Amino acid sequence: MTPAFPLSVVVPVYNEAGNVAPLVREIVQALRGVTEFEIVYVDDCSKDDTVAALQALKAEAPELRIVRHLSNSGQSTATRNGVKAARGAWIATLDGDGQNDPTDIPKLLAMRDESPADVKLFAGWRVQRKDTGSKRWASKIANAIRSRMLRDSTPDTGCGIKLFEREAFLDLPYFDHMHRYLPALMQRAGWKTVSVPVNHRPRGAGVSKYNNLNRALVGIRDLRGVAWLITRSRLTRTEEV
Template sequence: MNVALSVVIPVFNEAENIRPLLAEIVAALETVWHFEIVCVDDHSQDGTLEVLRAAQAELGLLRILHHAARAGQSAAIRNGVKAAHGAWIATLDGDGQNDPVDIPKLLKIRDAADPAIKLFAGWRIDRQDGTSKRWGSRWANRIRTGILHDDTPDTGCGIKLFERDAFLDLPYFDHMHRYLPALMQRAGWKTISVPVSHRRRIAGESKYNNITRAVAGISDLRGVAWLIRRSNPVDVREIP
């Protein structure tokens, strides 16, 4: 199957949000030939899977993966990327806060960019979340940047565009999706941040809070910093 772009969406308990989001993605990309949507249901308990099945009957370009047990967002993204047919991957959160109209924007920037840039990361410059959540993310980004020096103002933004092969070559661990710029840079690739829009959540509840993120983040930061210190990327070329 000749697919130029795969849109991968990790979904957990987003029954009210996912169907409108799918319609927006199709509207945003309908002029782009050969794209697919891969939704990865992380064992939702609210009817999300049933909504996806109904949508699939209408959208032939929609594929559905289902986790038999809750595995987390990083696992959902990686499994979606592994199953994707496209050479390039666009990711979106399933809550509808990312605007699909930003995908063509990222694609246009990619087409004019240095081929060494393998990740185009969304940057929510006008974030539409509560004060506590924005404050927590601001401090987390400062701490992460100070330790990893990844020159990325917003790693938590769900909308990203990256090369499939480059992503699958990265080391996998839980929560790795929050460290993609640093991991790509460790592998020898370049990354850039692109301003994107952000919307308020219309339905459902956020799956994270500052405390759970902080607890996981301390261990993750130490691990990623260790990976960077131990990395030794080398340009390898076959001699004809």
């Protein structure tokens, strides 16, 4: 596919009707005049008015496209389907709850422009999180365990704002919850990754779709699986003769 845009912003959402309009407007304000872009929202079969809220924004934000799942499939699947539908050479992702700040996207783009070509992922790092104390402690413990097992040199893999090359992402192995392990998966593929401090904000509306227990239970299984993938990887350089 020949890219139609330098950048696509992919936002997976589930029951985020109250956060849609403010975030779309912030994305547009942050990027118009900076680069050509499109916004791809992927609705994960919401039960509220998320899709209606998105459709109402199309007149003021012609950059907006809407992809809708016909069944609830989770954030990783929504992200991947958004990337597949995207027409940009590079992808910026944001969580749909408004906690990521779109004004950080130009910062990630500037970092990319200053970096070597083999850096394919710029991962947001929430240095001052605006979550509950229990969620911050759970993430701190999970990040420590993950870093020890995967050695991905990434302080915060759970941050939703990331910038990566579309082609490199689609070449990664796909599985549910893969979005939590993108730095390790990119490194497994032979690419370099960089963590960039970004802003973090309180949720604007609605409620979180995760809790500490379900994250921990699936995280243990996923972590073992990613560690296995890393041990089974083999990178081979090639040349055309």
